Amino acid sequence: MKRIKCIICNFMYHSECVRFTGDTTSARMQWKCPSCVATERKGGDNSNTPVRVEKTSKTVRTVAADSDISESERDVPVAPTYNDPNLIVSRLEHFLDAKLQSIKCEIIEELKTTIFTELKNEITSLSSQFSQLQTSYSQLQLENDHLKSDVCALLERISVSEDQVSELRAQFNRQQQQARMNNLEIVGLPQTSSESPVDLVLSIAEYAGVELNRGDVDFAHRVQPQKVIAGRPKPIVVKLADRLSKDKILSGLKNKKGICTRDIGIGGTEKKFFVNEHLTPENKQLLKSTKNLAKEKAYKFVWVRNCNIFLRKNEESPALHIRFEKDLAKIK
Incomplete structure (x- = not known):
């Protein structure tokens, strides 16, 4: 069954239902449904106007209850809205599509508004948190710089103290060794x-x-x-x-x-x-380390004279006086 589309409301109608007999392209491009024709003539939409039905022995004619409708308007064929199931389904589909499209747009707009609002609030919150983190980071960096400075000062003091302790231990060891001469x-x-x-x-x-x-x-x-x-x-x-x-x-x-x-x-x-x-305990340990090094480096002579430790590679090499453990590190 052929269909025809109204150029105003875009509804589809069966050609036979609306008594469309034209079959040219120009006729189809200019066709308006009876409802749109009636609306144009009255200057408004009368789709909500109650109607009455007059029955004759051969035909059923729909007449508008409004007394102002002219004879020429009454003679315009009206689409059998209530008698054609296909037309009813088509109108319902169009109505539902329009409603759903409207609801969809409303939902999308509401979601966009809600999401944009939440995103804006979240970005504002994140910006605030980021600012706080930047402030905290700056404070931590400043504290870290102070700590580094303090650590460097402490390391320097520890180094000086270690040197002083080493010197005191060396002096004490010399005194102890002098007492054992x-x-x-x-x-x-x-x-x-x-x-x-x-x-x-x-x-x-x-x-x-x-x-x-x-x-x-x-x-x-x-x-x-x-x-x-x-x-x-x-x-x-x-x-x-x-x-x-x-x-x-x-x-x-x-x-x-x-x-x-x-x-x-x-x-x-x-x-x-x-x-x-x-020898003092420190010098005994130093003598032991010297002997181990001499064995490792193939030094022939290790001896003690007047509580002093000496090392020699061979008969021709000079004697090395070993006073501290660090002296051993210099021997190759």
């Missing part, structure tokens, strides 16, 4: 219940070829070592009246290539022991 330390000599340390010292001096009297020995006794090793006897610390006697004993034992228990009249299994200068 006349001392000998006997290590590895077996201990007996009836021994006399002074007599042992006199026997050692005699073996070294040094004439020594009891009055030349200020004291001689065994001391507890810092690190106790099971089976190792306590060392004997000896303080002589003068440094010359100490040096003579060390020199004599060096010429004898060492000493053992049999050399001083101690029976039983022969055991070698050592007579050294009495």
